[in-house]
Amino acid sequence: GAGVSQSPSNKVTEKGKDVELRCDPISGHTALYWYRQSLGQGLEFLIYFQGNSAPDKSGLPSDRFSAERTGGSVSTLTIQRTQQEDSAVYLCASSSRTGEETQYFGPGTRLLVL
Amino acid sequence: EDQVTQSPEALRLQEGESSSLNCSYTVSGLRGLFWYRQDPGKGPEFLFTLYSAGEEKEKERLKATLTKKESFLHITAPKPEDSATYLCAVLAGDSSYKLIFGSGTRLLVRP
Numbered sequence: 001g002a003g004v005s006q007s008p009s010n011k012v013t014e015k016g017k018d019v020e021l022r023c024d025p026i027s028g029h030t031a032l033y034w035y036r037q038s039l040g041q042g043l044e045f046l047i048y049f050q051g052n053s054a055p056d057k058s059g060l061p062s063d064r065f066s067a068e069r070t071g072g073s074v075s076t077l078t079i080q081r082t083q084q085e086d087s088a089v090y091l092c093a094s095s096s097r098t099g100e101e102t103q104y105f106g107p108g109t110r111l112l113v114l
Numbered sequence: 115e116d117q118v119t120q121s122p123e124a125l126r127l128q129e130g131e132s133s134s135l136n137c138s139y140t141v142s143g144l145r146g147l148f149w150y151r152q153d154p155g156k157g158p159e160f161l162f163t164l165y166s167a168g169e170e171k172e173k174e175r176l177k178a179t180l181t182k183k184e185s186f187l188h189i190t191a192p193k194p195e196d197s198a199t200y201l202c203a204v205l206a207g208d209s210s211y212k213l214i215f216g217s218g219t220r221l222l223v224r225p
Contacts (some may be wrong), residue, residue, distance in 0.1 A: 004157075031211065043158075043201070043215040056212070089202035091157055098211040102148065 004093055004106035006092050012112045013082055021077040021109045024095030027080065032075050033095075034067060040086040046090075049075060050098055082113045116141040116206050120216035127223050130191045135219045137202030138184040145210040147185050149178050150201040152218070158201055161187075192223045 005024040013019050025032045035044040045059040049069040060066070064082075069075040079086055089110050093103040117140045119150070121219050150158035160173040166181040172197055173177045175196065179190040186199055199220045203213040 024219050033211070033213075035213070042217045043203075043213070045212040050211075056209070076224070093213075099145070099205075102160055102163050103213060104160055105150070107157045107202075110155075 002063070004092055004094050004104055006090075006106040006109050008109060009082075009107065010110045010112075012037060012114065014114055015084060016081055018078065019111065020082045021079075021090050021092075023077070023092030023094075023106060025073065025092070027076070029094035029096055029104075030072060031095045031098045031101070031103075032069060033073070033093040034077050034099045035105075036088045037095065037108070038060075039090055041088075043091070046077070048098070056093045060080055070113045084113045085100075087111055116214050116218040117202055117205070118202055118214050120200075120202050120219050122219060123217070124220045125222070127189075127192055127221070129193055129225050132190045133155070133190070134189070134201055135187040136184060136219070137187070137216055139204050141204055141206035141214070144208045145205040145207070147180055148203045148205075148213065149183055149185070149187055150203065152201055155175075161200075189221070192221075194223045194225050197223045198222055206212045 005028045007022045033048040035043050054070050064080045067077045089108040091108045093105045095101040095103045116145050119138050121136045149161040152158045162178040162197045179186050199218045201218045203215040
């Protein structure tokens with residue numbers, strides 16, 4: 001079956017521009033997660049959704065970052081006024097529910113801010 | 115503070131040379147420990163979930179074990195296609211939706 005998909009796979013932008021990253025979770029998965037993977041930083045949690053609600057946004061690095069999920073499916077992570085330190089791989093994962101359930105990851109979006 | 119430490123950072127093996135990767139954790143109330151494999155330019159690929167001390171899981175040349183303080187990923191007779199970064203992550207406590215990752219072990223298996 002189809003796994004988690006993300007688009008675009010690569011994004012190059014100029015400092016100060018806004019970017020939108022998209023995630024399509026596995027069909028039927030109610031929980032969706034965003035992580036960031038930076039060189040030398042490992043994988044860090046950003047935000048998660050249960051349905052369309054985001055109970056924990058504490059991992060978002062700044063107020064330039066926001067995310068939404070509609071229809072309990074697709075999610076968009078938006079970064080406003082991008083900075084060079086935002087360059088990283090943004091990974092999306094989904095699970096059948098929150099708790100101890102396995103999270104399945106997508107291929108990621110590689111963001112480069114020039 | 116919940117913490118996950120993986121060792122070694124990098125490991126070079128000859129094809130057929132078995133070894134083990136270590137993941138030690140300090141968390142409040144382990145809810146699950148997960149092993150993933152990540153190839154360059156790709157997202158993490160799920161391998162195993164372990165929930166309680168003493169549990170073991172196997173898949174082909176890989177076997178994961180769990181104690182109260184650490185987990186091991188044993189690789190038996192590895193092949194070059196096993197070369198990848200292996201990531202360990204935990205779910206713990208009240209934030210049992212937020213995976214806490216180790217920094218990974220980069221494995222290179224030479225033919």
